[in-house]
Amino acid sequence: MRNTTYLLIGSGILIVLLHKAAPEPLQYPRSETVNVTDNYHGVPVSDPYRWLEDDNSKRTKAWVEKQNSFTNSYLRRIPFRRKIEKRLTELWDYPSYSIPFQKGKRIYYYKNYGLQNQSVLYVQDNIDSEASIFLDPNKFSSDGTVSLGGTYFSNDNTYMGYAIQRAGSDWREFYILNTETGQLLDDHLEWLKFSGMSWSGKGFYYNAFPKPVSGEELSASNENSKVFYHILGTKQEDDELIFFDPKTPRISPYPSTTDDGRFLMLYKSKGTYGQSLAVKDLSDPGSELIQIVEDYDSETSIIDHIDDQLIAITDRNTPNRKVVLIDLDNPNESSWKTI
Template structure:
């Protein structure tokens, strides 16, 4: 039966339907800004590859800025004509306006936590001296800028509880600036450090360790390659030029080193990496000024993280000879891999987190992409599980060995993040704080299904919708995926997603290969010359949703961000017939040049590069979203989303991709780009921008599907 006829027939039964709807609207082809082409061609292993939009890589040029303005005019005009967009934004504003709280943690005698009263652009951090102490403001990021686009990156309290070190990001950039203030008085110190990236603040004695890059060349701040980082020690009150270099590696300028200090303040731990997976580890005895830096792991074949040091014994998590990770111990005189001793051997589930608190090891494991928590003693003996309220995700469990209680957060698709206090010695959990949202979550259900991908691999997917939803193929559905960098997608709450669910929609989150849901093997099965597995998994997920009547190709949207934006671009090119709407967000779209910007080279362990060899070039060229847009293909409605301050996946990826799509697509579906100003890859985005973005997103999806949400407007 014709899908449009099904839509019309469904609308006749509106009294029983969860949504109001009509047939898919007839679109008039938009007029897009003219994007000039330049005569630029690269040659890879004898293959000539034109790159006519190379000029868009210069995001600081006046020409590119003018192009951005014109593209946003088209997008804003299209979105502005959607009759229910304001109603969606009003609904989002209403349901977003509830109090939120971050997981408390003990820091140098203080209990520190974040709170947001509902619509504040940035959460405010508070502290108490003890659980029953007076609540005071530690830092209010809303005062850092009028529009909320200056955000807090990280914060760290000095060992004596006197000072707060914190980093800020401007406009969403990955660049950070370090500031220091007296906690009690609020007085700002003169210590101010710029050009910090991917670094914490690790206090030691009367200063701290951190990682800094050299100041970039003017114009390259947001696109230039980040190389030659150094680990410094800064003594409070000193001029920055006096900071001492603790570690540098001039022979390997592309590697990045981060650092931390063990809880007992005895060792500096250095993590060095050249990619997004696999790291070397070095340690330095801080009790001896002349102590040499010792190598624990000097290759990049495994992921390793030192979690504790006590009386000369180190505890470390590793996936060396353990794809799902294990906990080992070693001493300085028995530091080699073959001398490590298992404390908690590899389990059937994936170890995804561990804290040493209250003389216990609190571990988080993933089982079929959701969390369970197990407690062990320090010798590795299993003691008991921590009870959780449902299937979902946990975070927190911070603290030190002497702490007798800790806090953790729990959330799931229809379970907003709540905070629990955990008595470690007695294994007792009590609700500490929960949000009050005017939504009836009991009317929704979550299920997990398993389907077979193209090569027969079993892949899990979570599906969320209203109870009693009729599986008639007409439900507006969002399929969300990522599939890369060993990152796991576990159940989580999104208030904006409720706009989809309460209008009879379906949310499907698929756990693709390339992620970390089943350990190192699952990750590697979606990398380099096996990357097509990720796209095949996603295509099979879409087919499952259609075959099982959750939706149809006229009511299915595909969304993903960053590496997930690459997923959306590649899958949309390969199977445009499956989707009505595609939303690639801050995506990696130019697979031949991604490694030439900022930290893009770090992704090569997942992707390979076009310069590796002919086989790798051919493979990347075969799926690169930018290079596989075809003439005259009936692509779905596409809204590319990016930001002008994204210096992780530079916006040139999105600029060049949408230029190619607008040039080659002959149909009437809108293919537009939404370019956010004073925003980056996503972190630190103010609430006001989040609401605007979500309103545009769901308006675009609903409108192109012919779905009218049940809000008054």
């Protein structure tokens, strides 16, 4: 009798499983293929989705729209999605602070109440004074697609430059704030990429690319980067060209200055590792760039200077890096002194 009961129960379960509706197979949007083949050193390489590289074409935009619609329709059907959202919101909803830092007499720090898209930069006159908002990146745009890319204080802390980036792009724009009044200056620089502000004198050094052809802003090659010097209160088109080598369009130059603005360092790189280095004494108007490192096989970075000599950290001919002293009157590597 017991065996008969077990048999009936097992049969019932099997019937239910067999008749249970199978999950509906996903119907992915069709991705069109084209007949495109490249030949690399005698080896044919097919590239059937080459047409998707044109991100501004109507076909590509339609493809993206279909892919997004398909993905979102699937995500909306997840039954526990709201529970995940609710729990993550609870975990994220707490105030957080950055480490405070001092610029001149003022103290700055970032604060996020918990659910803000971007942390807000606060300032206070001293450790006991009340803080106020100095820069709120959440007000850059109504849809939250414009982010703060970096902040750069002038040597005397009178100005703070900041970079914005739109919709996750590498392209940057520079703006300048007066730290005394909070007033936004008229200066506005565009078509910057992978650049900071290196302050010295009445302005700062930066690197920028040529303005791309309309429609190619997101697909143009990173070539022909130039280093400029911008004086506050002037237009970008009037900026002084500091460095450009048309023979090496893919070399990436990057300017930097010592904290007191006396020395300009010009770094150049070919990729993610290795850089050459040249230095110019800005206190001498007639000085030229002095080449310190010519190749791209190592990384040498200037930390500061003392007694007209440069303090640098380098990994040249050393496995764990070392700190060295470089005399600009005799900059050959053989004359570097290990600190």
